[in-house]
Amino acid sequence: MRYVPPVTAKHRSGDTWEVSLPRAKSAVRHKDGIRPRRRVHAADAADALRQGEELFAREYASYKMGVTMNLADLAVYFIDHAEADGTYTPETARDYRGLVLRYIEPNFAKDADEVSAIDIERLYAHLLTGGGCKGAGISPNTVHKLNTVLRAAYAFIARENPAISNPMPSVELPARVHSDKRALTDREFVKVLEGLESALAETPEDAAGINRRNMLFGAYLDIHTGARVGEICALTRGSIREIERAARLDHSMSEKGGLHRKEPKTKSGRRTVALDDSTWDMLRKHYEWQATYLTDEQRDSDGTPVCCTASGGFIAPSEMSAAFKGFCASVGVELADGESFHVLRHTHATQLLSNRVNPKEVQRRLGHSKIETTFGYSHVMPGEDAATAADYGAIVERARKAGGFR
Secondary structure (H helix, E strand, O other), X not given: OOOOOOOEEEEEEOOEEEEEOOOOOOOOOOOOOOOOXXXXXXXXXXXXXXXXXXXXXXXXXXXXXXXOOEHHHHHHXXXXXXXXXXXXXXXXXXXXXXXXXXXXXXXXXXXXXXXXXXXXXHHXXXXXXXXXXHHOOOOHHHHHHHHHHHXXXXXXXXXXXXXXXXXXXXXXXXXXXXXXXXXXXXXXXXXXXXXXXXXXXXXXXXXXXXXXXXXXXXHHHHHHHOOOHHHHHHOEHHHEEOOOOEEEEOOXXXXXXXXXXXXXXXXXXXXXXXXXXXXXXXXXXXXXXXXXXXXXXXXXXXXXXXXXXXXXXXXXXXXXXXXXXXXXXXXXXXXXXXXXOHHXXXXXXHHHHHOOOOHHHHHHHHOOOOHHHHHXXXXXXXXXXXXXXXXXXXXXXXXXXXXXXX
16 A cells, blocks of 8 residues: 655645645655655645645655655666666666766756656757767767656656656657668678677677677678567567578567567568578577577577577667677777667668669568668669660760751
8 A cells, every 4th residue: 555644734825835744753754855845836725735645655655765756866776676677687777877877867856756748858958969978969869768768767657656647758859860771891791790600609608708699699690681680689489480491570679668579560570581591500500509508498488589698588679789889899890870780781681682682572571661661772773873874875876866867
């Protein structure tokens, strides 16, 4: 049952009332961050008492957690809680905790129950224009990542009672910055592929090494399938079709509201992608290596991720992307800001189209809902510009003859 504190109300002026907790009887101790007096706007004493009970019940909930009502404190508490119960891996928790401490704590002093959607939007506007390192603005993509943390934190905060409402669904976000569809150059591709094959020949035994090897195998799979990073992270053993030698892509891992597996938004997102012989052989070796640390039950389960943690759990897409970017740097391939795992998907599409694979088949393989998206790679399609040049040459010749005829 929720704690309801004893509250007294004293009329100040107009519709302003001061609600307070008895000093001796209150279960909410008079410590830093726990304010025994608050002012509310109420129609009468009964309304003031009701509001006071709700306010101090929320403060008592945060007091029991050992934190103040400050949004940054509660957000960090949520992240610690999510890490403890396994919702977030230590790497994801560290990343999210850093976002809160870097961008919310120094810029936002409001209590969680006083925050509105407009307050959050103002915070984001400040961060975009000058809230980053040395007064520089942060990118819209970083704001979206911070928003993911706050959405999950507020869902927890509202459930646990420190805040009675959740402003996050009403927050308007800046448009993401989408980088150009850059593919790896031939030289970069060879460095990445050979580096991955070398790394996958290793057999680490510690948890960190096991996690890293699984994430790099995810990159190897992506080179050969063109899947999205969330789809690679959501791929389970039950999704591998042995007879067809193919992978069924019908789920994606999402980090919004906590790491979870979700179905694709469109029908085209559900597809089966064939694996070539070398990828299939590498998958077999990957399973043989995983047998050294997974339990018999995990190895036999269709729900075990193909790329799993040392404990057999799912890997967060952000972690796999970060691991891949670090790997690229280690083999001499520098990715620009905003580039990470997704460059493999662009590379896969570019290689298919540049080798004259039917765009409709590329569309199906990549899971594009519209062919226009696939044609966004038209700059790599050979023959198109050459044919246009030939046509224009014929036009020039016809014009020359027409002019000569006069």
